[in-house]
Amino acid sequence: MELLVCIKQVPDDTVNVTMGADGAPKLDDIAPVVNAFDTYALEMAARFKEANGGSVTVLTIGGEGAVPALRSCLSVGADRACRVEEASVCDPQGTAYLLSQASKKAGEQPFDVIFCGSESTDAASGQVGAQLAETLGLPVITNVLALEPKDGGISAKQETEDGYRVVEAACPCVVTIVKPDYEPRYPSIKSKMAARKMPVAVLTAADAQADASKFGPEAAKVQRAAISAPPQRQSGVKIQEKEAAEAVRRAMEIMVGQKLI
Amino acid sequence: MENQGILVYLESTDGQILKVSLEAMNAARKLAQLSGKKVGAVLIGDASAAAAAASYGADEVLTVAAHGYQPDRYTDILTALCERYDVSCLLLGSTRDGKELAARVAARTGSGCISDAMSMTESGAWVRSVYGGSLQETVSAKGKAVVTVRSGTFGKPELDEGRTAPVTAETVDATPLRSVIKDAVQELSESVNLEDAEIIVAGGRGMGSAENFQLVHELATLLGGVVGASRPAIEDGWVLRNHQVGQSGKIVAPKLYIACGISGAMQHVSGMSGSGFIVAINKDEDAPIFEVADVGIVGNVTEILPLLIEEVKARKN
Ligand SMILES: Cc1cc2nc3c(=O)[nH]c(=O)nc-3n(C[C@H](O)[C@H](O)[C@H](O)COP(=O)(O)OP(=O)(O)OC[C@H]3O[C@@H](n4cnc5c(N)ncnc54)[C@H](O)[C@@H]3O)c2cc1C
Numbered sequence: 001m002e003l004l005v006c007i008k009q010v011p012d013d014t015v016n017v018t019m020g021a022d023g024a025p026k027l028d029d030i031a032p033v034v035n036a037f038d039t040y041a042l043e044m045a046a047r048f049k050e051a052n053g054g055s056v057t058v059l060t061i062g063g064e065g066a067v068p069a070l071r072s073c074l075s076v077g078a079d080r081a082c083r084v085e086e087a088s089v090c091d092p093q094g095t096a097y098l099l100s101q102a103s104k105k106a107g108e109q110p111f112d113v114i115f116c117g118s119e120s121t122d123a124a125s126g127q128v129g130a131q132l133a134e135t136l137g138l139p140v141i142t143n144v145l146a147l148e149p150k151d152g153g154i155s156a157k158q159e160t161e162d163g164y165r166v167v168e169a170a171c172p173c174v175v176t177i178v179k180p181d182y183e184p185r186y187p188s189i190k191s192k193m194a195a196r197k198m199p200v201a202v203l204t205a206a207d208a209q210a211d212a213s214k215f216g217p218e219a220a221k222v223q224r225a226a227i228s229a230p231p232q233r234q235s236g237v238k239i240q241e242k243e244a245a246e247a248v249r250r251a252m253e254i255m256v257g258q259k260l261i
Numbered sequence: 262m263e264n265q266g267i268l269v270y271l272e273s274t275d276g277q278i279l280k281v282s283l284e285a286m287n288a289a290r291k292l293a294q295l296s297g298k299k300v301g302a303v304l305i306g307d308a309s310a311a312a313a314a315a316s317y318g319a320d321e322v323l324t325v326a327a328h329g330y331q332p333d334r335y336t337d338i339l340t341a342l343c344e345r346y347d348v349s350c351l352l353l354g355s356t357r358d359g360k361e362l363a364a365r366v367a368a369r370t371g372s373g374c375i376s377d378a379m380s381m382t383e384s385g386a387w388v389r390s391v392y393g394g395s396l397q398e399t400v401s402a403k404g405k406a407v408v409t410v411r412s413g414t415f416g417k418p419e420l421d422e423g424r425t426a427p428v429t430a431e432t433v434d435a436t437p438l439r440s441v442i443k444d445a446v447q448e449l450s451e452s453v454n455l456e457d458a459e460i461i462v463a464g465g466r467g468m469g470s471a472e473n474f475q476l477v478h479e480l481a482t483l484l485g486g487v488v489g490a491s492r493p494a495i496e497d498g499w500v501l502r503n504h505q506v507g508q509s510g511k512i513v514a515p516k517l518y519i520a521c522g523i524s525g526a527m528q529h530v531s532g533m534s535g536s537g538f539i540v541a542i543n544k545d546e547d548a549p550i551f552e553v554a555d556v557g558i559v560g561n562v563t564e565i566l567p568l569l570i571e572e573v574k575a576r577k578n
Pocket residue numbers: 013036121464465466467468469490491492493494505506507508509510511521522523524525526527528529532542543544545548560561562563
């Protein structure tokens with residue numbers, strides 16, 4: 001099967017983002033990485049391909065700066081990479097629309113399964129996958145933990161609030177991926193070298209026949225009025241005693257004093 | 262239902278409205294106060310919670326028949342109702358299903374979709390967290406809106422037993438399903454009410470083992486509290502995933518939160534920094550959790566917790 005994985009480059013999610021003096025998040029010093037959920041999606045797609053044949057293409061909307069993200073995907077299971085050169089997309093629906101158009105041009109053959117992460121770790125909207133499916137008029141299965149081919153379509157294990165479901169859909173379809181019970185593979189020196197030499201296709205919005213009135217700032221259906229740091233807590237006392245019993249006694253005294261216990 | 266009103270989708274199991282759906286109802290009531298609009302509630306499939314919906318604040322209840330949960334069918338239904346009544350704002354609880362439905366209905370109706378709202382400003386804009394909880398943004402939809410509400414943020418609306426509302430059965434034509442739920446397996450039977458807990462004792466990777474994690478359970482039980490956990494403790498199988506606190510778990514605000522062997526990553530802290538009083542136990546004196554703790558104990562959890570348990574026991578007697 002032909003598989004497409006939509007990936008987004010995001011700031012390293014282990015770093016605390018602070019506000020800059022200009023009133024925008026300070027991101028310059030934070031290393032860009034592939035969105036964690038997209039790395040799970042790629043690993044699942046790569047395993048699916050290894051078991052069932054086919055190929056894996058990764059697609060992103062982003063500038064030159066997103067090329068390293070695509071290369072890192074090429075070193076861990078992707079066969080082809082494609083970048084949509086477009087900086088003006090501002091909301092999930094615009095992103096979904098542009099991805100839907102680009103997905104028709106990014107492969108040599110039409111894709112059978114399109115993978116998205118369940119959520120990006122920066123914007124955290126968790127909307128793009130489902131909206132991509134709606135835009136393309138395709139079936140969607142969200143929050144997928146595992147995937148296998150079935151009767152020409154797919155059967156997926158979907159994470160729920162209290163367990164899981166078995167969900168089936170015909171191909172082509174869209175799936176959004178949560179953390180499965182395995183980790184993404186690491187690249188080898190050899191696979192990294194090979195990825196460096198692989199081509200990265202570039203599409204413009206015009207190449208993708210995307211209508212700018214459907215994804216640009218004008219089209220954004222959600223507007224940000226402000227961004228700020230959440231209220232900070234003050235730290236209180238730190239108890240550092242040689243004797244654990246003394247530390248516990250002091251902590252208890254405070255908790256009881258505050259009528260918490 | 263009046264046109265251009267507010268509509269809340271109430272998810273229910275066995276006739277019980279989910280708590281997070283009631284929080285969405287509370288958000289809807291706040292929005293109604295601001296805008297002077299009426300609040301409709303929709304129940305799909307099981308209509309037995311109609312009376313409860315009214316007593317929690319619905320001005321009208323819509324019911325639609327459905328045979329079991331199928332996302333395609335539910336998307337059709339919510340889309341049809343939004344169009345039929347030209348709904349200005351559809352609200353849902355941020356469950357996994359709620360978030361999928363919200364994104365899909367917004368795509369179909371051309372509405373702006375806002376995920377995981379945590380509060381509403383005086384002008385009716387929504388506040389949500391970004392960058393793993395290290396920042397928060399205020400957003401609003403340009404036209405119509407579909408909003409999901411995070412659990413543990415808006416609280417339940419007041420219950421007024423005497424309140425009633427008209428109930429209207431709506432019909433929405435069925436279309437063929439494109440994806441089909443074949444089977445559902447329940448793995449977590451016991452429900453965990455972290456949102457309403459007054460005391461939470463939470464354990465992280467620093468607890469070291471499933472066996473040590475029992476200390477967290479023991480202290481929680483002793484204090485009449487609920488067990489919380491960081492993500493690694495869940496991934497390691499020490500505790501079930503409905504105990505998770507944080508960015509992809511629950512937002513909690515107990516009077517007392519005791520964090521044991523938790524480093525204080527922002528994805529965890531953003532879920533518990535609204536607690537009244539935070540106690541942290543960590544062997545690393547530079548652990549970021551100490552920056553938000555009212556009382557920080559530098560020490561080993563396997564030493565501190567048994568002593569703490571003894572002290573609490575001694576006080577009780
Ligand atoms: C998209 C996304 C969503 C996430 N959502 C969540 C979420 O909802 N909730 C969540 O919790 N995390 C979440 N995370 C993970 C989060 O980033 C952290 O990795 C996680 O919170 C760390 O858990 P921890 O503090 O238990 O483990 P660690 O960071 O490994 O910390 C363990 C701590 O225990 C201390 N310790 C070790 N041994 C002892 C001992 N014997 N006695 C005392 N102290 C000891 C150590 O000093 C250390 O500080 C998310 C991450 C991502 C990317």
